[in-house]
Amino acid sequence: MSQYWDRYVRPGLNQLNFNMPSFGVKATGSLLWKRVTFLVATPIVGLCMINAYRSIDEEKKDIASQQPFVKYEYMRRRNKRFPWGNGDRSLFHNPNTNALADGYEL
Structure with a gap:
C-alpha cells in the first residue's frame, strides 16, 4: 500500500498543490487529470456498477411478491383503445408489473 501511495497518490497531491497556488486558479496538466481519472473516476464507476447489479436482484425479488389486484373504477x-396491438396494452406494457383493466395477465 505504501508503494501505491508513494507512486500514485502523493505525486498527484503534489501536482494539485503545484497547479493551484491560489483559490480560483484552474488546475492544468495532463498528469494530474490522468491520476484523477484512475484514482477517482474508475472506483466510482465500479461502485455504481455494483449498485446497479444489486438493485436488479432486489427488483427480481419484488416481482415474485406481487401486490394483489384491486379493481378501482x-x-x-x-376511453379509447390504443392504436397498436389489440388495444388493451400500453406501448411499454410489462405483463409482470402492469395490470390490465380486469387484472394481471397469467
Whole structure:
C-alpha cells in the first residue's frame, strides 16, 4: 500500500498543490487529470456498477411478491383503445408489473 501511495497518490497531491497556488486558479496538466481519472473516476464507476447489479436482484425479488389486484373504477380507465396491438396494452406494457383493466395477465 505504501508503494501505491508513494507512486500514485502523493505525486498527484503534489501536482494539485503545484497547479493551484491560489483559490480560483484552474488546475492544468495532463498528469494530474490522468491520476484523477484512475484514482477517482474508475472506483466510482465500479461502485455504481455494483449498485446497479444489486438493485436488479432486489427488483427480481419484488416481482415474485406481487401486490394483489384491486379493481378501482378510477384506475386503468380506457376511453379509447390504443392504436397498436389489440388495444388493451400500453406501448411499454410489462405483463409482470402492469395490470390490465380486469387484472394481471397469467
